[in-house]
Amino acid sequence: MRNPEAIECIELMVPLCDIVSDRIARYSMSRESVCLNGDHLDLLLMPIFQIGELIGGGGYLDALQELYPSDIWVQAYGMRNRIAHGYAKLKPAIVWETAITSIPALRELCLQLLED
Template sequence: MSRDALVLADYLGHIGTAIERILRYTEGLDQLAFLNNEMAQDAVIRNFEIIGEASKNVGRYFPDFAAAHSDVDFSSAYEMRNVLAHGYHQVEPEIVWKTVVEILPAFYRQIQTLLASLDEGNTAPR
């Protein structure tokens, strides 16, 4: 694997690891339990920030790769990171929960597919 592919794999790996942590931190919780658990909220938000920052790096350093995989919404992940980091005073935990439940599992599958494709050498970064 080329150096670029290794760097790209690192960014995608950071996204995957952060998603796995979120899923672990929310395992067994329903929405009400999540909304009443500040520690879980803080842990989840922190990992969404990691997902967003790594997603930004994919788009910044590998724009052709991001464009070739436009079905993977790296830009929305970064936008969410900005809201969480800069609009911290108006974060709505209900929206965070909805994202965990409704969006994150599919995003995780996409990231895993991209990582597997890089490992197999089928997707060259540009």
């Protein structure tokens, strides 16, 4: 049986993943621009933070783990914690890799789970 809490969270995550991809395209971002331009970095950080906050702070972590046991949920929440509590030490290159690798993978997983 599908967990309605998990589905609700997933439905909220997909548009946040899309925001990351849209911003990369709209502002012609690259690894270099994110590492050198604080504005580009900040444009990616907020939706990534919101994804993690939704999972952990929104109380959806258990429901997501029940639906699809995976480290991806904990990793997303962990990234939120790195942004919130370690902003000064955050490496822009890690944010870039998250934006171009982890976020698209998360989006695809979410879409798969919504189809099932």
